[in-house]
Amino acid sequence: MIEFRILKQSKKSGARIGILKTTHGEIETPSLVPVATRAAIKTLTARETERTKSRILIANTFHLHLRPGEHIIKHAGGLHPFMRWNHPLMTDSGGFQVFSLGFGKDMGVGKLLKIFPEGNGGKNKETVRTHHQPKEMKIADEGVWFRSPIDGRKLFLGPKESIKIQESLGADIMFAFDECTPPLATRPYIERSLARTHAWAKICLDAQKTKQALFGIVQGSHFKDLREKSAKFIGGLGFPGFGIGGDLGSSKEDMLKILDWTMPHLAEEKPRHLLGIGYLQDMEAIIKTGIDLFDCTVPTHYARRGIAFTALGKLNLNRTFFLKDKKPLDKKCSCETCAEYTRDYICHLMRAGEITAMRLLTFHNLFYFNTFVEGIRDKIKRGKI
RNA sequence: GGAGCCGUAGAUCAAUUGGUUAGAUCGCAUCCCUGUCACGGAUGAGGUUGCGGGUUCGAGUCCCGUCGGCUCCG
Numbered sequence: 001m002i003e004f005r006i007l008k009q010s011k012k013s014g015a016r017i018g019i020l021k022t023t024h025g026e027i028e029t030p031s032l033v034p035v036a037t038r039a040a041i042k043t044l045t046a047r048e049t050e051r052t053k054s055r056i057l058i059a060n061t062f063h064l065h066l067r068p069g070e071h072i073i074k075h076a077g078g079l080h081p082f083m084r085w086n087h088p089l090m091t092d093s094g095g096f097q098v099f100s101l102g103f104g105k106d107m108g109v110g111k112l113l114k115i116f117p118e119g120n121g122g123k124n125k126e127t128v129r130t131h132h133q134p135k136e137m138k139i140a141d142e143g144v145w146f147r148s149p150i151d152g153r154k155l156f157l158g159p160k161e162s163i164k165i166q167e168s169l170g171a172d173i174m175f176a177f178d179e180c181t182p183p184l185a186t187r188p189y190i191e192r193s194l195a196r197t198h199a200w201a202k203i204c205l206d207a208q209k210t211k212q213a214l215f216g217i218v219q220g221s222h223f224k225d226l227r228e229k230s231a232k233f234i235g236g237l238g239f240p241g242f243g244i245g246g247d248l249g250s251s252k253e254d255m256l257k258i259l260d261w262t263m264p265h266l267a268e269e270k271p272r273h274l275l276g277i278g279y280l281q282d283m284e285a286i287i288k289t290g291i292d293l294f295d296c297t298v299p300t301h302y303a304r305r306g307i308a309f310t311a312l313g314k315l316n317l318n319r320t321f322f323l324k325d326k327k328p329l330d331k332k333c334s335c336e337t338c339a340e341y342t343r344d345y346i347c348h349l350m351r352a353g354e355i356t357a358m359r360l361l362t363f364h365n366l367f368y369f370n371t372f373v374e375g376i377r378d379k380i381k382r383g384k385i
Numbered sequence: 386g387g388a389g390c391c392g393u394a395g396a397u398c399a400a401u402u403g404g405u406u407a408g409a410u411c412g413c414a415u416c417c418c419u420g421u422c423a424c425g426g427a428u429g430a431g432g433u434u435g436c437g438g439g440u441u442c443g444a445g446u447c448c449c450g451u452c453g454g455c456u457c458c459g
Contacts, residue, residue, distance in 0.1 A: 276421095320413085
């Protein structure tokens with residue numbers, strides 16, 4: 001069970017301040033949802049994650065099903081006690097892995113299409129047509145046959161299976177099983193996929209036995225009518241909240257357009273989660289469309305590549321330049337990393353391959369992102385956006 | 386004192402019987418990463434082949450000298 005209360009609706013935009021209540025406490029929205037795919041924010045403990053101002057995390061059904069298996073987590077009493085996290089949790093359905101381990105892997109693309117200049121090896125000419133299948137999986141109306149990336153054994157995941165697993169995991173919020181279509185798919189492929197995602201949404205609702213909140217996911221790629229169709233359909237099924245999935249086009253403008261097409265069809269009083277998006281420079285814009293929650297791997301993933309986010313932009317701590325830099329990562333940041341450590345040391349650790357570097361950067365980036373969202377909430381409260 | 390082996394990019398090593406512009410890996414530099422992939426991807430810089438001479442149309446490769454390192458024998 002969740003309860004969502006909107007405390008303030010902006011008069012200047014779709015932005016709003018809300019409180020999302022769950023049985024594991026409440027969070028203020030808009031909020032970033034850091035990604036704990038395998039029931040861990042990589043490099044940090046739950047206690048440490050809490051000190052980065054994070055109050056809700058998202059784990060992944062597909063990855064936890066593979067390892068350790070949902071029965072282990074159920075036996076431990078669910079994800080919350082298992083990972084020692086006493087705040088709200090979400091689980092992604094595994095639908096995204098249909099894409100990321102399927103066409104995404106085959107074609108070497110993300111869900112946001114990168115535009116290549118003309119003549120660049122015809123990279124953009126490749127398309128996914130109606131009856132195409134990814135190399136290592138089979139997508140059917142009932143669900144998806146995968147091969148385990150761990151040992152190669154055959155696995156099946158469909159809407160019923162996803163819900164059953166997510167119920168064993170016991171997060172406060174679950175997501176419906178969907179297909180994130182590849183950005184290079186043809187319209188007929190997307191239409192067919194959308195019908196499937198919609199059918200799966202209904203099956204998920206029917207399959208659910210627990211009181212966890214189940215969010216439906218809007219798809220529809222970059223087509224206006226398909227996005228509207230999906231938003232109306234998913235919006236009409238009685239879900240207590242919604243996810244918006246990508247392909248979200250090939251630019252920030254595309255993404256905002258897609259959100260604008262979608263949002264009017266989703267009940268205002270219900271929370272909206274933008275799946276997998278959250279560059280700092282996009283946050284304010286997506287929040288202004290009416291997004292309440294968004295998960296993103298960027299703060300944690302980039303940290304492990306040596307990137308720190310600061311008021312002056314991204315810093316690449318791999319660069320030898322920083323070996324003699326005695327400043328903290330960000331002079332105004334009040335996180336534990338910035339309070340105790342300076343760039344020279346973190347640069348050294350990064351270059352030496354010491355995992356402590358990733359830890360210090362992960363801590364900082366999460367704190368920085370959360371502080372950044374806090375700043376946007378503050379702007380909404382003061383009526384500035 | 387004598388004999389032998391070795392010397393190629395910052396490091397470790399490749400390079401047909403002498404034959405185009407001397408390669409690879411790591412490291413270095415710049416950039417990339419959006420419902421996760423820590424140690425990944427793209428691009429780039431870097432060489433008087435220890436030094437000097439010779440043979441040859443042509444030498445990292447063959448010859449002589451020299452310097453340095455290693456091994457063995459006295």
